[in-house]
Structures are given as C-alpha cells and as structure tokens.
Amino acid sequence: MRNRVPVFICGFVGIFMILKYFSTYSPFAKIAEELEQWGMVTLSFAIVLGVLNLIKINLKAVMERKKDWGYKLLLLVSMFTMMIAGGVKWYREEMAGRATGGLPVAIHDSLFDFMFDHVYFPLSATIFALLAFFVASAAFRAFRAKNVHATLLLVAAVIVMIGRVPIGGAIWKGFPWLQEWIMTWPNTAGQRAIQIGAAIGMIATGLRVIFGVEKPYLKG
Amino acid sequence: MTGTYGPFMETLGVWLVCFFTLAVFSFLYRDNPIYKAVEHIYVGVAAGYYFYQAFRGTIYPNFVLHIHRGFQAMAEGKMDGYLAQWRWGAAVLGLLLLSRLIPKLGWLSRWPMALVVGSFAALNLTGFAKANFIDQVAGTMLPLASAMSGPEALPFWPGAKAAAPSILNNAVLVVGVVTVLTYFFFSTRRAGLLGAMGNVGIWFVMITFGATYGSIVLARISLLIGRATTLLDVNLPKYGYPAYFCALLVVGCILVWRLKFFKGEQER
Numbered sequence: 001m002r003n004r005v006p007v008f009i010c011g012f013v014g015i016f017m018i019l020k021y022f023s024t025y026s027p028f029a030k031i032a033e034e035l036e037q038w039g040m041v042t043l044s045f046a047i048v049l050g051v052l053n054l055i056k057i058n059l060k061a062v063m064e065r066k067k068d069w070g071y072k073l074l075l076l077v078s079m080f081t082m083m084i085a086g087g088v089k090w091y092r093e094e095m096a097g098r099a100t101g102g103l104p105v106a107i108h109d110s111l112f113d114f115m116f117d118h119v120y121f122p123l124s125a126t127i128f129a130l131l132a133f134f135v136a137s138a139a140f141r142a143f144r145a146k147n148v149h150a151t152l153l154l155v156a157a158v159i160v161m162i163g164r165v166p167i168g169g170a171i172w173k174g175f176p177w178l179q180e181w182i183m184t185w186p187n188t189a190g191q192r193a194i195q196i197g198a199a200i201g202m203i204a205t206g207l208r209v210i211f212g213v214e215k216p217y218l219k220g
Numbered sequence: 221m222t223g224t225y226g227p228f229m230e231t232l233g234v235w236l237v238c239f240f241t242l243a244v245f246s247f248l249y250r251d252n253p254i255y256k257a258v259e260h261i262y263v264g265v266a267a268g269y270y271f272y273q274a275f276r277g278t279i280y281p282n283f284v285l286h287i288h289r290g291f292q293a294m295a296e297g298k299m300d301g302y303l304a305q306w307r308w309g310a311a312v313l314g315l316l317l318l319s320r321l322i323p324k325l326g327w328l329s330r331w332p333m334a335l336v337v338g339s340f341a342a343l344n345l346t347g348f349a350k351a352n353f354i355d356q357v358a359g360t361m362l363p364l365a366s367a368m369s370g371p372e373a374l375p376f377w378p379g380a381k382a383a384a385p386s387i388l389n390n391a392v393l394v395v396g397v398v399t400v401l402t403y404f405f406f407s408t409r410r411a412g413l414l415g416a417m418g419n420v421g422i423w424f425v426m427i428t429f430g431a432t433y434g435s436i437v438l439a440r441i442s443l444l445i446g447r448a449t450t451l452l453d454v455n456l457p458k459y460g461y462p463a464y465f466c467a468l469l470v471v472g473c474i475l476v477w478r479l480k481f482f483k484g485e486q487e488r
Contacts, residue, residue, distance in 0.1 A: 006330040010338035017342035037282055038310040039339035042332045044278040045314030051271045052321060054263075071256050075264040082268025090276055109224050112272070118233040119240060120269055122450070123262040126244040129447045132440035133248060139437060149426045156430030157437070164438055180382035182431050185389050189396020190428025192356050193421075196397070197404050199352035206345035209337060217333035 007212045013039075014210030054079070078119075085112035156182055234454045238462040241447055242470045253481075254473050283311055360397045362390040396424040 013035050020032035058072040066072075089110040096105035107113075143158075145151040162168035163179025208214045225233060243258040290304025313332035319325040364387060402414060403421030410418045455463035 002327045002330070006334035009331055010334040010341075013335055013338035014342040017339055018346060021342075021346040034306060035335075035339055036343070037286075037307065038313065039336050040278055041283050041307070041310035042313045042317060042336050044274040045317045045332070046336070047270050047274040048314075049317055049320060051267050052318065054267055056321065068256070071260040074257055075260040075267075078261045078264030079268040079271075082265050083271055086268065086272030086276070090272075109226075114225055114229060114233060115265060116269065118236040119261065120265045122237045122240045122447075123244060123258060123265070125443060126241045126447050127262065129440065129443040130244060130247060132437070132444040135437050135440050139433070142433070149422060152423055152426040153430035153433070156427040157434035160431045160434030161438055164434075177380065177382045181389075182427065183435075184383040185392045186396055186424055186427045187431040189393045190400055190424045191432075192360060192393075193397045193400030193404070193424075194428070195352045196356050196401060199348040199356070202348040203345055203353070206341040206348075209341045210345075217330050217337045 003215075003218060006217055007215060010215075010217065011210055011212055014206075018210070051079070082112070082115055082120075085110065085115055088112070156186075231459050234459045235462045235466065237454060238451060238466040239469070241451060242463070242466050246470050246474060249474060252474050253477055254470055279314075283307055360394055362394055363387075364391055364394065395420070400424050400428075 016028075017032050017035060020028045023029075055076065058076050060066075061072045062069045062076065089107060089112040092107050092110065093105050096107065097103060139157070143150075143154045145154050159175065159182060160179045162171070163175040163177075168175035168179070205214070209216065224230075240258055240261075243254045246252055247255040286304055286307050290301045290307070293301030293304065295301075313335055316328045317332040319328040362385070399417045399421035401421070402417040403425060405414075405418075408414065451463045455461055
C-alpha cells in the first residue's frame with residue numbers, strides 16, 4: 001500500500017502519456033489530457049503545501065520568540081498581505097465580470113498589483129542585479145590564462161563582452177563580427193552537444209522513473 | 221508606474237521602489253539587518269504571489285470551474301457533465317499531498333507525488349526527445365560540400381555576415397557537435413582518434429563556457445544598469461528626491477547598526 005500503489009500510479013500515468021504521444025486514438029488523448037490536468041492541479045496543491053509549511057515554521061518561531069523572530073514576523077505579515085490583496089482583487093474582478101455578463105475583467109489598480117509593481121518586482125530585479133557584482137568578482141578568479149583551455153575560456157568571454165558593447169566596435173570593427181560568429185557557430189556547437197547529452201540523460205532517467213527502477217517519490 | 225494608482229499611491233510606490241532597491245544593494249557592504257528585513261519581505265511577498273497564482277491560475281479554473289460547468293451540463297442532461305466529475309480525483313490527490321504536514325499520515329503524500337513525477341517524466345521525456353534530441357541532431361545535418369553561399373559568408377570579407385551559413389561555418393558546427401559529444405562519451409577509454417577528437421571537443425566546450433559566461437556577465441550588468449536607471453528616473457522633485465533620502469536612510473541604519481549593535485566575528 002505504501003510502496004506499491006505509488007509505483008503503480010507513476011508507471012500507469014507515465015506509460016499512458018508516452019503511448020498517447022505515439023497514438024492517434026482519441027480516447028487515449030482524452031484520458032491523457034485529463035491525467036495532465038490532474039498533474040497540474042496536484043502540483044498547485046504542492047505550492048499550497050509549501051506556503052502552509054512556511055507558515056507553520058515561521059509562526060512557531062515567532063510564538064516561541066526564537067532567534068530572528070522579528071524577520072519571520074515580517075515574512076508572515078508580507079505574505080498574508082499579499083494573499084489578502086490577491087483575494088480582494090479576485091473578488092473585485094469576479095464581481096465586475098458578473099456585471100458585464102460573465103466577460104473576464106482585469107483590474108490593474110488593486111493593492112495586489114501595487115505590491116507586485118512596487119515591492120515584488122524591484123526586489124526581484126535588484127536581487128538578480130546584485131549578482132552582477134558576484135559574477136564580476138568570480139570572473140577575476142576564473143579568467144586566468146594558466147593553460148590553453150583557460151585561455152580559450154578567457155578569450156571567448158572577453159570577445160563576447162567587448163563585442164556586444166558600443167566601445168568594442170569603436171576599438172576595432174571586427175569585435176562585433178567576431179562575437180556574433182562565436183555565438184552563432186562554436187557556441188551553438190557546444191550548446192547543441194550539451195543539449196543532446198542532456199536529452200539522452202533525461203530520456204534514460206524518465207524511463208527509469210516510469211518503470212520503477214528509481215523511486216524518488218518514495219523518499220521522505 | 222504612473223497614472224494607475226492615483227497621486228498619493230504613486231508617490232508611495234516610488235519611495236518603496238527606491239528603498240527596496242537600495243536596501244538590497246546594502247548587502248554589498250555585508251549581511252545587515254536592513255538587507256535581512258527586505259529579504260524576508262521578498263520571500264513573504266513571493267510566497268503570497270505564488271499562492272494566489274496557484275489558486276487563481278490553476279485550482280480555480282482547472283478544478284472549481286470545471287466541476288461547476290460539469291454540474292450545469294448534468295442539469296441539462298449532457299453526458300460530458302458526468303465525465304467532468306472525474307476531476308474530483310485531482311482534488312483528492314491534492315489534499316493527500318497536504319498529509320505531509322501530519323507525520324503519521326505523511327506516506328499518503330507519495331500517491332500524488334507519484335502522479336506528478338510520472339506525468340511530468342513522460343511529458344519531459346517526449347518533449348526532450350523531440351526538441352533537444354531529434355531536432356538538434358536534424359539541425360546538425362548540414363551540407364559540407366555544396367557551393368559557398370556567397371562572398372558575404374567569408375570571414376572578414378567586406379560586408380561579411382557572421383551568421384551566414386557557409387562550408388566553413390557548417391564544418392565548425394558539425395565538427396564542434398561531434399567532438400564535444402565524443403568528449404562527453406565516457407563508456408570507453410579515450411585514446412587514439414577518440415582522444416584527439418575529445419581534445420578538440422574540450423576546446424569547443426571552453427569556448428562555449430566562455431561565451432556563455434560573457435553573456436551572463438553582460439545580462440547581469442544590464443539588469444544593474446536597469447535598476448540604476450529606475451533610481452535616476454524616479455528621483456524627481458515632484459516625489460521629493462526619494463533616492464537621496466532612501467540612500468541616507470539605508471546608510472544611516474547601517475551606521476547605527478555597525479556602531480551600536482554589531483558584534484565582531486570573534487565576539488560572536
């Protein structure tokens with residue numbers, strides 16, 4: 001019950017969806033489509049599970065006044081504010097939709113949109129922008145022409161970086177051409193070979209999971 | 221950013237954008253309370269956002285609405301309405317996933333996990349096989365002996381196009397793909413011809429990694445310029461120069477923390 005049922009579910013769903021890909025029989029397609037929807041709905045519940053877990057852990061820390069409980073309180077407040085704001089936006093849109101006879105209505109001046117535009121987006125973009133400093137400092141360590149391979153890495157990176165900014169073309173007209181050539185031909189060759197290798201690995205792992213050789217869902 | 225929320229909310233929004241942007245950049249000094257606070261706010265807002273998206277984007281349309289329409293169809297005597305009720309199974313499995321929060325019943329969450337893993341393994345398997353394997357192999361089957369497409373394909377020719385296909389460029393692509401695949405082939409000892417091909421392959425791998433790294437550096441710097449441009453664009457007298465004041469606030473808070481509350485590494 002604990003081990004065999006999950007292996008059966010995984011195998012059945014997996015084999016069915018692979019067969020659907022190769023079959024034109026319409027009931028197959030309908031059942032596979034329904035199973036796909038089941039997967040999507042179940043996966044959404046995984047987000048609900050994650051949020052509930054976040055609440056459980058942080059609420060416990062706040063109640064017990066553990067270390068850094070103030071930050072955890074901030075996390076909970078911002079999370080509930082966003083959730084409530086989302087609920088209000090949803091309600092307003094539903095009501096406006098009913099007023100227009102069921103047509104979908106999008107509201108853009110809600111607190112939810114305000115928080116997305118002025119809290120979530122700037123924080124997200126700045127955290128990614130912050131990586132520029134760390135990527136640049138990592139470059140100092142990685143870009144050392146110790147041998148032929150390291151030199152190739154250094155030269156390719158420098159040409160791509162210089163060739164893509166206006167000053168590169170001002171220094172030498174060949175830089176933009178060279179960077180485009182590197183990106184189109186040798187880089188595509190390397191990326192393509194890595195993609196083919198990854199696809200073979202993905203196919204092998206997928207088959208191992210579907211046929212029950214590997215059972216990652218039984219962990220935990 | 222302008223015109224949607226009204227003057228007060230617009231000004232508040234501009235101040236929030238400046239504060240959050242500068243607070244995140246304060247991490248460049250070191251991990252400090254201001255950064256920790258906005259980091260936790262970010263996690264909270266992101267969790268709330270994805271929770272809303274999960275309900276609004278998937279659970280509501282794909283389950284609640286689907287079942288509701290099924291009931292309507294049943295009332296009209298249509299067979300489709302009964303078939304739509306199968307979707308309850310997805311909700312039951314979804315609820316079983318929540319059993320992970322109760323240690324004694326945690327094993328029940330394996331059933332929905334098996335469904336998700338099985339369906340996405342199959343979807344990815346067929347998707348990867350088509351897009352990342354068959355299409356990539358087909359894309360590498362390029363002519364190596366046909367006539368040159370034109371003088372513009374020659375390197376450094378006046379008016380040369382770097383991305384134009386030619387015998388030379390096609391050969392670079394084919395040789396690159398084959399040699400890199402040889403480099404990653406670990407099932408036999410790499411010696412002789414295989415060893416030589418593997419050595420060429422690693423050159424291509426290094427060029428690829430270098431080019432990718434260069435692109436990543438530029439992408440991140442582009443984001444950084446974007447944030448700096450945002451700060452400059454909104455730092456206007458009509459908003460009360462929010463970037464200057466927020467910078468002072470963040471630096472002031474860090475100074476107070478550093479002088480009053482900071483404990484050195486050894487003391488900690």
